[in-house]
Every structure is written in C-alpha cells, then in structure tokens.
Amino acid sequence: MSPASSLQRPASSCDRFGFLDDFAVREMRRGMLKALAIPGYQVPYASREMPIARGFGTGGMQLTLALAVPQDRLKVIDQGADDSVNAVNLRRFITASCPGLATTTRTAEATLIQTRHRVPERQLAPGQMMIYQVPYPDPLQIVEPSEAKRRRCHAHGDYARLWVKLYEDVVRFREVSISNRYPARVAGRYIIDPSPIPRWDLPKLHCSPVAHLFGAGREKKLYAVPPFTEVVPLAFDDIPFAVEGFRATDCSRHACATCGATDTFLDEIPQVGAPPRWLCNDQDRCAERQGYPDGA
Amino acid sequence: MVHETPVLSVAGLTRIHGRGCADCVRLTGDAAGRNVCPSCGSVVAVADISFDLWPGEILGVMGESGSGKSSVVKLLHLDDRASAGSAWFREGDGRRHDLVAVDEAEARRLRDTRFGMVFQNPHLGLNFGVSAGGNIAERLLCGGERRFQTIRETALGLLDRTEVPRARIDHQPGQFSGGMQQRLQIARALAPKPELLFLDEVTTGLDLSVQARILDLILEIQRELGVAMIVVTHDLGVVRLLAGRTIVLRHGRVVEAGLTDQILEDPQHPYTQQLVMSAL
Amino acid sequence: MPQSSSPIAPALPCGLKAQSSKPKAGLAVLTVSGLSKSFTLHHQGKSIPSAYDASFTVCAGQLTALVGPSGAGKSSVLKCVYRTYLPQAGSIVLHGDTDLDLAACDEHAALRARRRDISYVTQFLHCLPRQSTVDVVAAPLVALGEDREVAREAARLRLRELDLPGRLWDVPPATFSGGERQRVNLARGLVHRPRLLMLDEPTASLDQRSAELVVAAIRAAKCDGVAILAIFHDPALVAALADTVVTLKRPTEVPCAA
Numbered sequence: 133m134s135p136a137s138s139l140q141r142p143a144s145s146c147d148r149f150g151f152l153d154d155f156a157v158r159e160m161r162r163g164m165l166k167a168l169a170i171p172g173y174q175v176p177y178a179s180r181e182m183p184i185a186r187g188f189g190t191g192g193m194q195l196t197l198a199l200a201v202p203q204d205r206l207k208v209i210d211q212g213a214d215d216s217v218n219a220v221n222l223r224r225f226i227t228a229s230c231p232g233l234a235t236t237t238r239t240a241e242a243t244l245i246q247t248r249h250r251v252p253e254r255q256l257a258p259g260q261m262m263i264y265q266v267p268y269p270d271p272l273q274i275v276e277p278s279e280a281k282r283r284r285c286h287a288h289g290d291y292a293r294l295w296v297k298l299y300e301d302v303v304r305f306r307e308v309s310i311s312n313r314y315p316a317r318v319a320g321r322y323i324i325d326p327s328p329i330p331r332w333d334l335p336k337l338h339c340s341p342v343a344h345l346f347g348a349g350r351e352k353k354l355y356a357v358p359p360f361t362e363v364v365p366l367a368f369d370d371i372p373f374a375v376e377g378f379r380a381t382d383c384s385r386h387a388c389a390t391c392g393a394t395d396t397f398l399d400e401i402p403q404v405g406a407p408p409r410w411l412c413n414d415q416d417r418c419a420e421r422q423g424y425p426d427g428a
Numbered sequence: 429m430v431h432e433t434p435v436l437s438v439a440g441l442t443r444i445h446g447r448g449c450a451d452c453v454r455l456t457g458d459a460a461g462r463n464v465c466p467s468c469g470s471v472v473a474v475a476d477i478s479f480d481l482w483p484g485e486i487l488g489v490m491g492e493s494g495s496g497k498s499s500v501v502k503l504l505h506l507d508d509r510a511s512a513g514s515a516w517f518r519e520g521d522g523r524r525h526d527l528v529a530v531d532e533a534e535a536r537r538l539r540d541t542r543f544g545m546v547f548q549n550p551h552l553g554l555n556f557g558v559s560a561g562g563n564i565a566e567r568l569l570c571g572g573e574r575r576f577q578t579i580r581e582t583a584l585g586l587l588d589r590t591e592v593p594r595a596r597i598d599h600q601p602g603q604f605s606g607g608m609q610q611r612l613q614i615a616r617a618l619a620p621k622p623e624l625l626f627l628d629e630v631t632t633g634l635d636l637s638v639q640a641r642i643l644d645l646i647l648e649i650q651r652e653l654g655v656a657m658i659v660v661t662h663d664l665g666v667v668r669l670l671a672g673r674t675i676v677l678r679h680g681r682v683v684e685a686g687l688t689d690q691i692l693e694d695p696q697h698p699y700t701q702q703l704v705m706s707a708l
Numbered sequence: 709m710p711q712s713s714s715p716i717a718p719a720l721p722c723g724l725k726a727q728s729s730k731p732k733a734g735l736a737v738l739t740v741s742g743l744s745k746s747f748t749l750h751h752q753g754k755s756i757p758s759a760y761d762a763s764f765t766v767c768a769g770q771l772t773a774l775v776g777p778s779g780a781g782k783s784s785v786l787k788c789v790y791r792t793y794l795p796q797a798g799s800i801v802l803h804g805d806t807d808l809d810l811a812a813c814d815e816h817a818a819l820r821a822r823r824r825d826i827s828y829v830t831q832f833l834h835c836l837p838r839q840s841t842v843d844v845v846a847a848p849l850v851a852l853g854e855d856r857e858v859a860r861e862a863a864r865l866r867l868r869e870l871d872l873p874g875r876l877w878d879v880p881p882a883t884f885s886g887g888e889r890q891r892v893n894l895a896r897g898l899v900h901r902p903r904l905l906m907l908d909e910p911t912a913s914l915d916q917r918s919a920e921l922v923v924a925a926i927r928a929a930k931c932d933g934v935a936i937l938a939i940f941h942d943p944a945l946v947a948a949l950a951d952t953v954v955t956l957k958r959p960t961e962v963p964c965a966a
Binding site: 292295304368370 | 533566567570575576578579
C-alpha cells in the first residue's frame with residue numbers, strides 16, 4: 133500500500149474511525165502535507181487531548197490515528213520492543229479505536245510503524261511509513277530557551293550556536309557527546325531533532341525510501357523527512373560523524389548473544405559476576421534472524 | 429594618488445521612535461535643545477547624520493549620554509532600522525549596500541561576516557555560557573567555517589593577538605578580568621576578518637593601565653589589519669589617541685565634525701568648547 | 709596646549725611610497741597669504757585674536773623663521789598650516805602636482821598631506837606607551853604603507869644620524885632625557901622625507917650638545933631639500949639657520965561683534 137492510498141478513510145464520517153474527529157484528521161493531514169513539502173520545517177498544529185497524558189507519545193499517536201485506514205497493518209515499538217508496556221498500551225488503544233486495523237510485530241509486514249526511540253534495523257521499503265513520538269521537536273532548544281528566537285534562527289538558517297555546542301563538546305570530550313537526538317540537516321536547509329533515536333539510526337533516515345513523520349503532542353509540532361531526502365548529521369569536516377561502535381576492549385565488535393548479529397544496535401545487559409551480555413535492541417530483527425522460533 | 433572610495437557613506441540618517449510628524453525634525457535638535465518632538469511626542473534619537481568613513485580610518489563619535497551616539501552605532505550595525513536617510517556600505521569585493529534598506533538575511537550576513545562590534549558591557553558582546561574559544565568559534569561558524577582544527581587554530585591566533593593567554597581558551601569568560609573580557613570581545617569581533625568595526629565605549633569603567641593596553645591593541649589592529657572603525661566615546665582622551673577625525677553629537681545632531689586635534693584644540697561650536705574646556 | 713607631531717593617521721594601502729627624489733631647491737612648497745586666526749569663545753562672549761594677516765612663502769631647501777613678540781600667533785600659524793586650527797581668513801597653499809589649500813580642503817586631503825608632505829615637530833614627544841623608539845620613529849613610514857622592516861631600517865638610519873645611542877633604540881622613549889626625546893621627535897619628523905617640516909622651538913630647554921645635534925639635523929634636512937618653517941626661541945639660531953625671516957605683529961584684543 134502506498135502512503136497516498138492510506139489517505140483514504142472509511143466513507144462514513146459518523147463511524148468515528150480512529151478516535152479523532154474529521155476536523156482534526158483534516159488538520160493533521162494538511163499539516164503532514166505541509167511538513168512533507170517543506171522538509172524539516174516544524175509545522176504547528178492543534179494537538180488534541182488524548183486519553184493518555186502528553187509526553188507519552190500523543191504526537192505519534194495522533195499522526196497514526198489520522199493516517200490509519202482499515203487496510204493498514206500497524207507495528208508499534210518502544211525502544212525496539214513490541215511488547216513493552218508503552219507499546220502494548222498504545223497499540224491496544226489504536227486498534228480499539230480503528231476497527232479492522234491489523235497489527236503485526238514483523239517490520240517487513242507493517243505499513244505503519246509508530247516508534248519511540250528506534251528505527252527498525254531491517255531496510256524499510258516503499259509503501260511503509262515511519263511515525264515518531266517526539267518529546268522535543270526543536271534542535272535549538274538546548275541552546276536557545278525562547279521559542280520566538282528559535283523560530284527566527286530557523287528562518288535565517290542560523291545554526292551557529294548549535295555548532296558552538298558541537299565545538300564545546302569536541303573541546304571537552306574530544307568527540308561530539310550527543311548520544312541521541314543528534315541534530316541533522318534535512319534537504320540542505322532545516323536542522324531537525326530526529327527524536328531520541330540513537331546515532332546508530334540516523335543514517336537510516338538519509339535517502340530512505342519511506343516517509344518519516346515526526347509528531348510532538350505536547351509541543352504541538354509536526355515535521356517530516358520525505359522519501360529519498362538527504363539527512364546529514366551535523367559534524368565538522370575534520371571530525372566525521374560516527375555511529376556507536378560496540379567495540380570490546382580488544383577492538384572486536386560485540387555480537388548479539390542470541391542471534392549473533394554484528395550489524396545491529398546492541399543493548400548491554402549487566403550480569404552479576406560475569407561480563408555483560410550484548411543483545412539486539414530490535415527484537416523483531418533478532419527473531420527474524422533466528423527464523424522466528426516462537427512463530428511470532 | 430589613488431582615489432579611494434569610502435567604506436561607509438552616511439547621509440541624512442534619521443531615527444524617530446514613535447509615530448512621528450512633519451515637524452519632528454524641525455522642532456528638535458541642537459538649536460531647539462531637545463530631542464522629544466513637542467508636537468507629537470516622538471523621540472528623535474538621531475536626525476540628519478551624515479559622514480564618510482574611509483578604508484582603514486578610525487572615526488570618533490563623541491557626545492554626552494543621550495546625544496544619540498549609541499543610536500548611530502545601532503543603526504549602522506543593523507540592530508535597529510533607520511526612519512530615513514541612507515548609509516552605503518562598500519564591501520571588500522566592491523558590492524555596495526544601503527544599510528537603511530537591506531533585508532533581514534543580508535543584514536545578518538553583513539553583521540556575521542563584515543562587521544564587528546565591541547560593547548562597553550561584555551555581557552552584550554560575549555556568550556557567558558560557552559568558553560572563550562566557543563565565543564570566537566561562533567563567529568567563525570556563522571561565516572561557514574566547518575573545520576574544527578582551523579577554528580581552533582584561528583581562535584588561538586586571535587587570543588595571541590589580543591593578548592589573552594592561550595591557556596584560557598577553554599575557560600568561560602565569567603572567569604576573566606574586565607580587561608581580558610574586553611580583549612576577548614575584540615578577538616571575537618575580529619574573528620571573521622571584518623571590514624568595519626564598531627567600538628562602543630570599550631574602555632569606559634576600566635583601570636587606566638588596562639585602558640591603555642586596550643587602546644594600544646586597537647591601534648595595532650588598525651595598523652596591521654587596516655580595518656575601518658567607528659569609536660563611540662565620551663572620553664576625549666580616547667578620541668585623541670584613536671581617531672583621525674571626529675564628529676560631535678548633541679540632541680541627535682552632528683554639531684561639529686573635523687580632524688580630532690582640531691576639534692580638541694580649536695572647537696568651533698559652543699557645546700564642543702564647553703565639552704573640551706570642562707575636560708581639561 | 710601641547711600638540712603631538714603626528715596623530716595616528718589612517719593607514720594607506722600598500723604601494724604609496726614617500727617621495728624619495730630630492731625636491732628642487734628654491735621651489736616654493738608653501739605659500740601662506742593673508743592668514744588670520746582668532747578664537748571665538750562662545751561662553752565668554754569674546755573673540756581672542758591670535759595671528760593677523762600673515763603672508764610668507766617657504767621654499768624647498770630653505771628655512772623660513774617666524775619671529776615676533778610672544779602672543780603674535782607664531783605657533784597658531786604653524787597649527788593653522790597643520791590644520792589643527794581653522795583660520796578665519798587667508799589661504800595656505802601647499803604646492804605640488806596640484807595645489808592644495810589647507811585652509812579650505814576637505815579633512816581627508818588634510819590628513820593625506822599630514823601623512824605624506826608635512827611634519828610638525830614640537831618640544832613634546834607624544835607616542836603610544838610600550839612602543840619601542842625604533843617603532844615610534846618608523847611609524848610615519850608604516851602609516852604610508854611601507855613594509856615594517858624597511859621602515860625600521862630607515863628609522864635606525866635617522867637615529868644614527870642624530871647620534872642617539874643604539875642601546876636606546878629598542879626601549880620606549882618615555883624615560884629618555886629631554887635632549888634624547890627631542891632627537892627621537894625630529895627623527896620621526898624626517899623619516900618619511902616630508903616636503904615641509906615645521907619646528908616649534910625644537911631646541912628649547914636642551915643641553916648644548918643635544919641642541920647642536922638638532923641644529924646639525926636641521927642643516928642636513930635643508931641640504932636634503934626639505935622646506936622648513938620654524939619658530940626659535942633663540943635669535944642666534946634664527947641668524948644661523950634662516951634664509952627668510954617673517955616678523956609677526958601682536959594683534960590687539962577686540963570684543964566679539966556678537
């Protein structure tokens with residue numbers, strides 16, 4: 133299914149498919165179109181009251197509810213896990229308010245993927261869409277408290293103070309210390325906060341075949357990285373951007389203790405009286421590599 | 429003799445705060461002895477300011493507080509917009525811009541890459557939340573420099589030139605003495621190799637020995653970099669030492685303009701005479 | 709009020725060199741005619757006349773001495789030529805490729821003339837703190853865009869001519885004796901080979917040996933073709949050095965018309 137087809141909602145407006153009223157859906161969709169048309173630009177929108185507290189993924193949830201149609205297949209993850217409390221609750225609410233919507237945990241089968249803090253390891257394909265829950269939409273927030281001034285900075289392309297933050301990091305830590313929410317320039321213009329995904333995931337946004345939609349419910353902002361769009365992490369020419377290495381002290385690469393993968397983002401699990409174990413953070417990827425032993 | 433053209437040509441520069449009326453300029457100024465228009469209540473900060481600034485020249489702008497000297501600098505540094513007049517700035521590549529009419533994006537580019545500003549209050553000119561090096565880096569990053577090593581080396585070079593010890597590069601300006609904060613401001617202002625430098629009461633409130641070093645530094649910068657500067661001060665000693673030519677402002681108008689030594693030794697206007705006599 | 713011999717002049721772009729060819733002796737360099745200067749003191753409501761109707765010519769390789777009673781406005785004439793004072797009447801023409809009336813020209817032309825053509829040496833030496841003597845003397849050449857090392861070499865040459873001990877060259881002149889300072893002052897006034905040199909009591913309060921060295925330097929400058937306009941406190945010096953003597957009369961004090 134293409135993203136365009138998912139804009140087809142059930143005909144009857146009184147069905148109240150997807151919790152949001154039609155007015156809200158139209159506003160969200162208009163906002164998303166604008167966000168896709170101006171890559172990286174933060175589109176303000178009237179974030180609706182949701183039955184969960186702001187800050188718990190209401191931005192991503194509103195995007196999903198405004199986009200979902202019964203033909204979609206939804207995957208909800210939190211930190212790479214489909215079965216964490218947060219992911220389970222969000223999935224339950226969305227399916228309850230979207231009758232007929234199927235869910236899946238398999239990345240390959242999903243058409244809509246709502247996520248908190250991760251991008252699936254598996255290469256995404258046209259027809260899929262990524263929806264991010266965003267706590268802080270503005271990358272300039274760490275250097276400028278006033279939103280009015282931040283908007284001026286974005287308008288002028290004035291990101292010098294963000295660069296100064298990078299400079300100060302390199303001076304202090306000899307590298308850029310930003311581990312997640314790493315600022316990146318989209319389509320050569322706006323700099324975005326890609327939500328708290330690890331640096332590992334940032335290259336997956338670059339020229340990705342799918343649209344990446346970001347929703348910040350509490351901050352009432354939407355923004356997007358359209359398919360096949362340049363996403364370049366902020367970095368000095370002589371200090372290249374680098375993703376997490378997962379290197380052991382002997383410089384060898386840690387492997388997932390379950391599936392043996394050496395090309396995934398790993399979680400370090402401390403062990404009592406033993407060296408820590410390393411496991412794939414993306415549960416579906418790990419299970420897929422093992423041939424889905426649980427039949428999930 | 430090579431005939432140069434001015435870096436800056438200011439003509440009829442006027443800034444009126446308030447709604448203004450047809451009589452604002454006529455009813456204010458030195459002759460009227462006020463800068464609030466009695467007819468409409470608008471404040472005529474400056475009116476009809478005209479002067480030229482030549483390459484490598486230091487122009488003194490003198491006057492008491494409220495005379496409009498800081499207003500002139502704000503208008504030229506594009507921190508405020510004039511109500512009337514023109515101010516043509518000629519870039520090193522020959523392009524000319526009327527500072528009264530440039531758009532916001534151009535204003536930003538000029539401020540970031542062509543102008544430098546040093547304030548009396550270092551809190552206005554420095555970011556106290558980042559290190560000395562970061563303060564210099566910000567200006568270089570504004571100009572598009574993206575090589576960390578280059579930024580670092582340029583910052584160290586600027587600290588050397590402004591006599592801030594290299595070892596202080598990663599310290600925050602809050603830990604610096606007043607004189608060193610001013611020198612760091614100068615280093616920051618010089619970072620993008622500006623063509624026009626504004627110095628607003630830079631030595632006011634500093635010890636005499638610290639003042640001397642800063643004035644010395646400013647002259648050295650002028651000698652070696654040939655930057656044109658506008659020096660705003662109420663201190664006659666500062667203009668005498670720095671400026672080849674000086675304009676004297678009162679009630680927002682230029683009441684006297686001339687060679688600095690002429691203004692100090694043979695002032696023509698009653699106000700300048702009083703100013704010079706009360707200082708000596 | 710003391711007047712420094714050269715306020716810091718804006719730097720010229722490179723390529724502008726001081727004149728090096730020797731000017732033809734006897735050629736008029738400066739013509740002053742009908743020069744009058746008075747000071748209008750607005751707050752006291754009066755006008756103090758200083759110089760009245762001064763006319764004279766200064767020629768290359770010659771020394772014109774201004775004499776007259778104290779208050780006749782001798783120093784005022786010098787300051788008018790240097791544009792430190794604005795005269796009420798008269799013209800002050802600096803001859804050159806094109807004549808320049810210093811009483812009427814714009815400020816940049818006056819500054820240019822100061823940088824290239826006119827030196828003004830008083831009994832006082834004003835310079836930046838911390839600057840070495842060599843750099844003080846080299847400053848006029850550096851202001852003309854000369855390479856710093858070349859300028860320093862020229863400065864050392866001048867200092868050697870004026871017999872200033874070499875140990876003093878690299879320290880600031882602040883601590884020097886009056887005679888040493890005056891020699892530094894004169895060296896700076898001559899280093900860029902100006903066409904016109906103005907001297908205001910250059911030997912006042914100097915010991916005999918220093919005075920002799922200064923006089924020798926003035927003679928050498930004359931031989932070099934420099935036109936000199938000077939005020940001496942000592943009539944013997946006027947007799948010994950002047951080619952032309954101009955006597956100024958003391959104007960009478962008149963109340964301000966306004």
